[in-house]
Amino acid sequence: MMQLFGDDDDDDREGSDLEDEDTYTTPLDNIDETVYFFEQLNLFSTRDAAVWQQFSASIDEAHTTAIQWLLSYRDARLQLLARRQQEKEAAIAAAAAAATATTTTQ
Numbered sequence: 780m781m782q783l784f785g786d787d788d789d790d791d792r793e794g795s796d797l798e799d800e801d802t803y804t805t806p807l808d809n810i811d812e813t814v815y816f817f818e819q820l821n822l823f824s825t826r827d828a829a830v831w832q833q834f835s836a837s838i839d840e841a842h843t844t845a846i847q848w849l850l851s852y853r854d855a856r857l858q859l860l861a862r863r864q865q866e867k868e869a870a871i872a873a874a875a876a877a878a879t880a881t882t883t884t885q
Contacts, residue, residue: 811860817853 824831
């Protein structure tokens with residue numbers, strides 16, 4: 780049978796390019812999807828309060844409860860991200876202090 784898009788042996792090659800994808804970073808890697816979603820939802824509710832009121836009135840109690848739970852999840856997520864940032868900064872500071880100590884003792 781004729782192949783239109785090359786041979787099927789591409790998947791079998793060793794040292795696949797997919798291994799490099801874990802180390803590649805983009806500006807989007809720094810965006811937390813949960814936090815971003817709720818920032819946009821909050822922005823929507825403040826920009827167009829009348830539409831937000833209509834939306835809020837149209838959903839049932841189960842959905843209201845779900846939104847409240849998600850908001851609490853967002854708050855917990857923000858605390859976690861802040862704690863991770865502090866730990867990262869502390870690790871960087873400790874590494875810099877260790878490097879400085881090493882260079883001054885030599």
